[in-house]
Structures are given as structure tokens and as C-alpha cells.
Amino acid sequence: MITALAGGVGAARLLAGIAGVIDPTEITAIINTGDDVTLHGLHISPDIDTVTYTLAGLGDAERGWGLAQETWHVMDALARLGGQAWFRLGDTDLATHLYRTQRIHEGATLSQITHEISSSLGVRSSLLPMSDDPVKTYLTLASGEEVGFQDYFVRFHHDVPVSAIRFEGASRAVPSPGVIESLSSADTVIVCPSNPLVSIGPILSVPGISDTVAARRDSVVAVSPIIAGRALKGPADRLMSELSHEPSAAGVARLYAHLAATMIIDVADAALADDIEATGMSCVVTDTVMSTPDKAMELAKRAVDASGSSHAA
Amino acid sequence: MITALAGGVGAARLLAGIAGVIDPTEITAIINTGDDVTLHGLHISPDIDTVTYTLAGLGDAERGWGLAQETWHVMDALARLGGQAWFRLGDTDLATHLYRTQRIHEGATLSQITHEISSSLGVRSSLLPMSDDPVKTYLTLASGEEVGFQDYFVRFHHDVPVSAIRFEGASRAVPSPGVIESLSSADTVIVCPSNPLVSIGPILSVPGISDTVAARRDSVVAVSPIIAGRALKGPADRLMSELSHEPSAAGVARLYAHLAATMIIDVADAALADDIEATGMSCVVTDTVMSTPDKAMELAKRAVDASGSSHAA
Numbered sequence: 010m011i012t013a014l015a016g017g018v019g020a021a022r023l024l025a026g027i028a029g030v031i032d033p034t035e036i037t038a039i040i041n042t043g044d045d046v047t048l049h050g051l052h053i054s055p056d057i058d059t060v061t062y063t064l065a066g067l068g069d070a071e072r073g074w075g076l077a078q079e080t081w082h083v084m085d086a087l088a089r090l091g092g093q094a095w096f097r098l099g100d101t102d103l104a105t106h107l108y109r110t111q112r113i114h115e116g117a118t119l120s121q122i123t124h125e126i127s128s129s130l131g132v133r134s135s136l137l138p139m140s141d142d143p144v145k146t147y148l149t150l151a152s153g154e155e156v157g158f159q160d161y162f163v164r165f166h167h168d169v170p171v172s173a174i175r176f177e178g179a180s181r182a183v184p185s186p187g188v189i190e191s192l193s194s195a196d197t198v199i200v201c202p203s204n205p206l207v208s209i210g211p212i213l214s215v216p217g218i219s220d221t222v223a224a225r226r227d228s229v230v231a232v233s234p235i236i237a238g239r240a241l242k243g244p245a246d247r248l249m250s251e252l253s254h255e256p257s258a259a260g261v262a263r264l265y266a267h268l269a270a271t272m273i274i275d276v277a278d279a280a281l282a283d284d285i286e287a288t289g290m291s292c293v294v295t296d297t298v299m300s301t302p303d304k305a306m307e308l309a310k311r312a313v314d315a316s317g318s319s320h321a322a
Numbered sequence: 323m324i325t326a327l328a329g330g331v332g333a334a335r336l337l338a339g340i341a342g343v344i345d346p347t348e349i350t351a352i353i354n355t356g357d358d359v360t361l362h363g364l365h366i367s368p369d370i371d372t373v374t375y376t377l378a379g380l381g382d383a384e385r386g387w388g389l390a391q392e393t394w395h396v397m398d399a400l401a402r403l404g405g406q407a408w409f410r411l412g413d414t415d416l417a418t419h420l421y422r423t424q425r426i427h428e429g430a431t432l433s434q435i436t437h438e439i440s441s442s443l444g445v446r447s448s449l450l451p452m453s454d455d456p457v458k459t460y461l462t463l464a465s466g467e468e469v470g471f472q473d474y475f476v477r478f479h480h481d482v483p484v485s486a487i488r489f490e491g492a493s494r495a496v497p498s499p500g501v502i503e504s505l506s507s508a509d510t511v512i513v514c515p516s517n518p519l520v521s522i523g524p525i526l527s528v529p530g531i532s533d534t535v536a537a538r539r540d541s542v543v544a545v546s547p548i549i550a551g552r553a554l555k556g557p558a559d560r561l562m563s564e565l566s567h568e569p570s571a572a573g574v575a576r577l578y579a580h581l582a583a584t585m586i587i588d589v590a591d592a593a594l595a596d597d598i599e600a601t602g603m604s605c606v607v608t609d610t611v612m613s614t615p616d617k618a619m620e621l622a623k624r625a626v627d628a629s630g631s632s633h634a635a
Contacts, residue, residue: 048424049364049424050365050420051423082396082414083417083420090438090439091442092424101396103399103416104397104402104403104405107362107400108405110362110364111362113363129404
């Protein structure tokens, strides 16, 4: 059994890789909901959807989000009406948000809904929102203004300096059913190559999750989302730098050293292995760029095996 | 200046006819919102949309609701997810609901939003929701179960007997800005050929509207939606019968006699003219079947002129 802490695209690719090397029913993903946003009255869970669509084989590999063969009739009409079309929601994707929102109005939990949608799309792994309670990531901009994650990410193209991050609601949030159990009982816990501050950070902010992971640190493996000082996608490098973390695989290791015994870094960062081991982690150096499904499976295999190998090391 | 009380399809056709015979900017439509429904978290105003789309020249004449050249990608995907797809929302139509819902979340009133959408689609007449406050039409079925209008109309195909109608929220509702003024100052008020009980009824249930119309009864003209004992569309005839009103143009006249001095009925009902005049109304007999835009304009002309002619009568 493998349990993974997951953000969006990087996590989805690694999870698809893991599902290629072990039985998908043995995988549980605990997914960030700090990015969830209500837009047009619809409850949108971007990271849950990215993981769901990717594991269902329906994701758009090129764009990295949303669905392949998507159409855009609703957004085009909304733009003609002068509506808020900056957050592009494809027609098929919108059906997911309509379904989720209707079920929330009916009193279903995000866990139940996530299970319904993912099952309906043929996903065999367990996808768990980190919490059924609302936790919302806010970023303080250099101007002092505080904005929600999607405003920062989509509207401002994550192109504005950030001075602080806050997870509203986290202190009162409860891990969703199965989260603590799957983190305790998994053979290996994998921290996916997602943004440590705004994708993994919100998950760890939910009371109980970080402690449960730390308590089984020996068999926890983290994969660096930073390669040669850069995030493959998104603002992880800049955010780390702006918030006084070294924007490197070693900086990531320092954030995770208390939780994970093993760190997987890219071959481009081999020179950082000593720095990483100085944090008390074992370091596995491999190709971490998941440019094809095969490469994702190779990385997945290293991650699944790394916990065993670090024990042996 | 013409002010009309309007439900859905029949009203929309007559209003388009009126816009063909007088300057569209001189028309105000006060539109039923008792059918409004929240579905998938979206605020849907079916009658407002039918009138808007029709006056914008975008309506689907054949189907009678929604937009011409509509696509159905979202509903198809929702059905695949096992979602509630019984209320068919086309992709372009959905953009209207996303826009409206987003603006409601931002604090805009239904009046403001209706103005924004209709202006944006090129409608030059004033479209006013009957109220910015929620008024919801409920129907009690013979079983004793009470259902919302859309459940009755769309889900049950209005094929179940009704024993009572109730307009929840009506007693606390306030007419939207401009409603009372336009009803007072119009040269003629036209009660469109909409369902008297569930389309015009909710409008008249908003405090102040019925009294304002009654106070100027002499120049109020009602068009019967019942022709030869049958509604052209929808359940008006059956509802009237189930609720102990004669399902005929004369039955409609008895419902409107306190509000309107003139009743327009179809040539098929010429024999009812005496019954109608017995209610104290003048009766105009003409072709009321708006099967083409030209016929709608002819009926519109009769309605616009009828108030004058009834004075002369």
C-alpha cells in the first residue's frame, strides 16, 4: 500500500506512474484542497480534478490541466456576456463542477463526491481530499494585499512577489475519513513533487497529518519538485526564495527533513546530495523529469522502492 | 409606453411582436421569477431568460426555450457522471447562469444582473424581475407532496394533478425598482398570454403590484392563454381545472376582471364573448395564435390598441 501527499500536475504524473508499477487499488492519494475556489457559484477543486482526470487517462498531457479533447462553448459565451472568463473552465470540466456543487448542496461531503466522480470516471485508486472542511490558501503580496490562491496563480499568473502564506480554516479542519489511517498503515508514504509551500503545505497544515507522517518518517520518501534551482512548472522556486527558503532541492529537503527519511532529487542536482544528507535524510539521485509516462513509471518505481533502500543504506 | 406582465414563451412571443410595432425602448416587461431555481449551485431564471433570448433574437423558436444553435457538451458530460441532467441547460445558456450566479455572489441584485445580461445581448426594452427578493412557487400534488415549480414542470412533465399553489416569500417581497412606476405610468398595461396561476399569479402576489394594476384597470388589456379550452403550451388548462377555475378564456377573464378592463380572446372562442363581457370586461376577438412573428405583431397591435378601443367602446 502506498499513500501519497499530492498537489496538482507533478503529483498527478507521479501517481499515474505509480499506478503503472503497482496495483492502482493499493494507492491512496491525499490531495490538497487549499486551492479550491468558488467561482460562478461552483465549487472547483483544481488539484483533485487534475489527479482524477490524469488517473482516469482523460487529462490533457500538453496543457497539464483540464481534459483532453475539451470544448470551450460556455467560456466563450461567458466572455461574450462580459463575465469572468479568466479562469478557463472547459465544457466537460464544468460538468464536474456542476456535479460537485449540486452534491454539496445536497449535503454530501467532498470525500463522498470525490469518490463518486473518480469512480464514475474509472479511477481505481482512492482519492481523498485532505479535509472535508474548507481550508483556503491566502498569499500576501508585496503590496500588502492578501489574495486567494487562484487569484495569485491564474489571474496574476503567479508573477507577483509574495511575503506570506496563510491557510485559513486549517486549525479547525479535520483530516477527511481515511487520511490518518492510510498515512499510518501504508508501506510507504510518498510526498509528491508538488509545490512544498502551497500544495503540500496546506495538507500538512491540517491538524494530525504532519504528526502522523513524522511518526513514520523512516518509510516516507519525498520527491523534489525543484530541479537545478527551478520548478518545472509554477512558482515553487520563486515562492521559496521570496519566503527565505533556498530555492533548490536542498531547500526542499530542509522543509521535509522532519517528515521524510528519504529525498529523491534529479541527476542535475547530484552535487547537492551531501547538503541533503546533512539534513539527516538519505538521498536518491535519479532522473525526475516525467516527460513521458515511461519516465513517470521509472521515477515511481524508484520512489516506491526508495523507502526499502534507505532502510538498507 | 407599454408595460407587460410576462411569464415565459407566450409572453416572449407577444413582447417580440410588440417590439415589432412600437419602439422597443418604450416597452417594459415585468417578469415572473417564481419559477427561478437553484440547480448545481447556479441561479436559473427561466422566464427572464426566455424573454431575454427571444427579444435578443437568439431564442430557439421550435423548442420554445433556450437558445438557437445551442450545444450540449456540459449536460452530456454531466449525464455521463451520473449527475442531475433532467433540467437541460445548453452550453451557451449555462454561461448566462454562471454570469448571474457570479454577480449574485458579488452582491448584485437580480434587476441589475438582468439589465446587464439583456443589454449585453442587445435587448433594448427594459426587463424587470417582478422582485429582487426570492419568491418561490410551490405546488401541492394530489399525493400531498409539495414540489417546486421546476420539479413539477420539467421533472414531472406537469403530468401530475395539483391541489394547491403557494408563492413562498411573496408576502415579504418588494417589487423590484421601476416596477410600480412603470405600471403606473405606462399608457397601457398588457397581461401577456401566460399561465394565469403559475406565471402571472406569482407576479400579482408581490405586494403592491396587483393594487397598482387594478387602480388603472381601464387601460389594462389581458390576452387569454387558453384557446378553445386548451393551453397552447404547458398545463394552464389542467391547472385551472384542478384548482376549480373553468379552463376557458371565460375562466381566465374571471381571474383578471378586477385588474383589466379588456380581454383579448381567440376567434375560436368568439362564442364566449358574452360570458366575458358579463364579468365587466370588454372583449376583443382576434387571432391569438402567434405561430409566426407576423402573427405576433398583429396580435401585439391589437393589444396595444385595445386599451384605446375599449375606452371608445
